[in-house]
Amino acid sequence: MNLIKRALMLLLIFTKFLAFAQGELITLGVLSGALSGLGYYAYDKYKCVYQECCTDEYIPADLDRLEYALTAKLYGQQIAHETIINALRGHLENHNSHKALVMSFHGTPGTGKNYVVQMIAKAFYKNGVQSNYFHFFNGRNDFPLQRKVDDYQEELYKIIFNGLQQCERSMFVFDEVDKMPEGLLNVLVPFLDYNNYHKSTKNSKSVYQNKAIFIFLSNTGSTKIVQHLKNLWEKGKKREDTKLQDFETLVAGGAFTEKGGFHHSDTIQTSVIDHYVPFLPLEEVHVRKCLARSFTDRGVTPKEEMLQEALSYLTFGPEPLNLYSMAGCKRIEQKVATIVYRKQSESKPID
Numbered sequence: 001m002n003l004i005k006r007a008l009m010l011l012l013i014f015t016k017f018l019a020f021a022q023g024e025l026i027t028l029g030v031l032s033g034a035l036s037g038l039g040y041y042a043y044d045k046y047k048c049v050y051q052e053c054c055t056d057e058y059i060p061a062d063l064d065r066l067e068y069a070l071t072a073k074l075y076g077q078q079i080a081h082e083t084i085i086n087a088l089r090g091h092l093e094n095h096n097s098h099k100a101l102v103m104s105f106h107g108t109p110g111t112g113k114n115y116v117v118q119m120i121a122k123a124f125y126k127n128g129v130q131s132n133y134f135h136f137f138n139g140r141n142d143f144p145l146q147r148k149v150d151d152y153q154e155e156l157y158k159i160i161f162n163g164l165q166q167c168e169r170s171m172f173v174f175d176e177v178d179k180m181p182e183g184l185l186n187v188l189v190p191f192l193d194y195n196n197y198h199k200s201t202k203n204s205k206s207v208y209q210n211k212a213i214f215i216f217l218s219n220t221g222s223t224k225i226v227q228h229l230k231n232l233w234e235k236g237k238k239r240e241d242t243k244l245q246d247f248e249t250l251v252a253g254g255a256f257t258e259k260g261g262f263h264h265s266d267t268i269q270t271s272v273i274d275h276y277v278p279f280l281p282l283e284e285v286h287v288r289k290c291l292a293r294s295f296t297d298r299g300v301t302p303k304e305e306m307l308q309e310a311l312s313y314l315t316f317g318p319e320p321l322n323l324y325s326m327a328g329c330k331r332i333e334q335k336v337a338t339i340v341y342r343k344q345s346e347s348k349p350i351d
């Protein structure tokens with residue numbers, strides 16, 4: 001009897017212990033759950049203090065700042081200036097836009113295509129071109145081989161898909177499109193086109209708005225731009241009075257028939273490019289401004305002879321009028337640096 005009593009007592013104690021332990025475990029579980037929930041909330045709330053997020057703080061998209069920069073620093077490109085600002089304003093203000101904004105910049109070397117892209121990146125992203133949402137590809141370096149076009153297409157598709165998953169306000173820039181393998185850009189069509197990408201990914205959050213921006217840069221069509229501007233000049237039309245319409249179809253035609261990434265491209269055939277933006281060849285008056293800025297940046301007020309010397313290194317064409325700088329404002333930094341260095345060493349007293 002005593003034995004049975006003792007066994008019952010032990011069982012009772014064991015059961016009580018179990019119930020107690022279970023209670024503690026539940027409390028512990030609840031506590032750790034709450035703590036991890038709190039931790040996640042805090043992480044989610046404060047991670048953006050330390051790292052870039054897809055938020056307004058990191059993507060101010062400050063078009064007033066862009067407009068100011070274009071007015072102050074971009075010379076002789078009033079068509080590009082207006083077209084780009086209007087396109088971006090339209091895109092940001094249209095909350096029902098089903099299509100990514102797609103612009104294609106065309107023009108001779110050194111006329112400001114990359115320069116403007118940098119300005120756009122700075123105005124859009126707090127981290128400028130360093131932003132994780134700014135993606136830059138160079139046709140010549142990133143996609144050098146025609147025979148690897150299928151691999152490149154696959155890679156590119158993944159990068160863009162993942163980029164848009166990370167942040168729908170991403171920007172994708174393709175430089176030197178004319179050096180890209182033919183057909184590569186066709187892989188972009190679903191991302192550029194009306195909502196195709198969003199529909200197919202069932203990304204319900206962004207079904208009604210496609211906020212991405214795609215920009216292509218190339219020299220295609222630039223011979224036609226130069227020829228046409230020269231013709232207008234000969235007819236007495238001032239550069240300032242030329243309009244986008246004077247160049248747009250010309251450039252699209254040039255891009256489509258010339259060799260390179262756009263050649264016989266679906267990207268063009270499906271008309272997904274919203275704006276063809278011509279960058280006009282720069283005249284002496286514009287190059288002088290670039291030179292003056294470059295001297296001033298080095299703390300030197302240039303004399304006319306210094307400007308003349310720098311200009312003498314540049315080639316102007318086409319013959320016989322030689323109205324335009326063949327390399328625009330490209331590589332003038334090096335010339336200016338040499339002139340400044342020489343002047344400074346000439347004026348140093350000899351020991």
Ligand SMILES: Nc1ncnc2c1ncn2[C@@H]1O[C@H](COP(=O)(O)OP(=O)(O)OP(=O)(O)O)[C@@H](O)[C@H]1O
Nearest residue numbers: 073074075108109110111112113114115290329330
């Ligand atoms: N229109 C311009 N106004 C002011 N500065 C300019 C202009 N165009 C070019 N520059 C200056 O020349 C530099 C080179 O220009 P940029 O790299 O933008 O040329 P690009 O049009 O991209 O030429 P490419 O076709 O050879 O790539 C710029 O960093 C800038 O300092």
Ligand SMILES: [Mg+2]
Nearest residue numbers: 113114175217
């Ligand atoms: Mg360039």
